[in-house]
Amino acid sequence: MSDVLAATPRIGAGRGVAMPPLGQTLGYAALVIAAVQALGPVVWIIFGSLKSKPEFYTNAWGLPRAWMFRNYADAFVVAKVGDYVWNSLIVVALGLLILLFTASTTAYALARFKFRGREAIAALILMTMMVPPDILTIPLFVVLRSLGLLGSFFGLACIYAVGGFGMSVFLLRGYFMSVPVELEEAARIDGAGPLSILRHVILPMTLPGFLSVVIIQAMGMWNDLYLAFVFLRDPASATVPVGLLNFFHRESIDWPRLLAALTALTIPVLILYAMFQKKFVEGFTSGAVK
């Protein structure tokens, strides 16, 4: 699974069979077009972020002539991008903490213990995966308000955690089951409780699995617009997508500064993606293919 990016399925011209020259040329042309259309938006926001306002309107699609790095400083001051980033980081960190704690304890119980009701619990969790938080907008809104959590980072983090719960439980359960039981027994004889075994034996052994859960869920939370839009009503606590949506939906858009803000937010994700491509891919495809 982890080699989806690297391994080539043998469906093309096949082993030792060369493609005809015309096919090759067309194939390379298609590859270039595919790469350009996928990269285009990112290149465009980077170029645009370095243009002055007048230049942007006369040269929207070319290379920047004068490199206006000041747009970035402006984006952080005028568009308050720094505040949004901070808000987003808090929500994502909280969401991941809640999700990893609840999903790993649940997955551990399902992976390692035989108990009455286990199948029912697994079925229940599977069913909750069919109910995305989006369709529960109204009741969630009311429940959050009754709990005094409406507009709080903690409340939103809990909803993110619930949204990723089922998928994370099943991924983690799979990873946990691959750990040899003998390792845990040694720890148990030493008097370690289940939480301590989970933390000190299972977690280190399944770190790659944890990492792919963390990456895919963190990206989903970081990029979420709808739930943050509905449940964090106060502009001061806006996350990145919500804050920039307000910037984008203005009567007259300040394009270079908007694009500077967008670039500043996209570059870290691109670096993470370049570093952990395999994890991104694993997290996204393992649920679908199994």
Place this chain on the structure above:
Amino acid sequence: MNTSATPYALLVPGMALLFVFMLLPIGYGLWLSVHDFDGLHVGAFAGLAHYREVLSDPSFLQALGHTVIFAIIVVIGKNVVGLALASLVSLPLRGSRAVRTILFLPVTLNIIVIGAFWTFFLSARRFGGLFNEILFSLGLGSLEASWLATPGVALVTVALVEVWRWSGLHMLIFLAGMQTIDPSLYDAARLDGANAWARFRNVTLPQLKPILFVSTLLALMGAFVRSFDVVWVLTRAGFGTDVVVTHLYNEAFQFGRFDRAAAMGYILFAIIAVISFVYVAASKGGRANV
């Protein structure tokens, strides 16, 4: 140590999360939807009146129609483009691995980046819209349009942007599936003199049937439930692009009709449940016939 209680203790955090932020809202929302509820005060019992109101409200039915059109384009588009891209990057061409990595990149982009790019790319020529400029310079000036501001056109445009955004993910899902196909099937087909298209039709497609099934379910779910952000960012649900989730949002947060909005959530859920059930049953039947 009381081992028989351990699994239940481990389940407490996860079940508490699921109960408060999923099961309780599901039940509470149902209760709200059969009462009068303006968002603050729960009024008289209303039975199924709100469901009847919603289902006889032309603007809701219109949003439902938009959702169906959106879903048809998105499901077909994601599968066709995903399969085409997966086949392209499976050809024995240099650089195809790098292109795979690039093609997945849009999946990681923030919706505001996607919105900013496509809004500008598709804008009028006098604002610098490149797409209309290309049409014009190809002598197709008569096709110039406000792609995101023309009723009847905007919905299709938004759906195609959604296809663009996710096709890299579907490419990966198909690639993962292609890697499980036995290469000797292709060798056999080649010995029979099958050309590339025949091999795709007679080997790849039938072998990918289970993957196509997963990919379609994923796309269906996304199209019906998770379409708020792309629609809201690109058109704010205007110009004939109002879908059920944006309609639900406006019903509650613009017009304060929380009771009807709650009912819409369950109607949407019932619709996806029925579609998924029919689809699962139909594809099982299809498999039994093979």
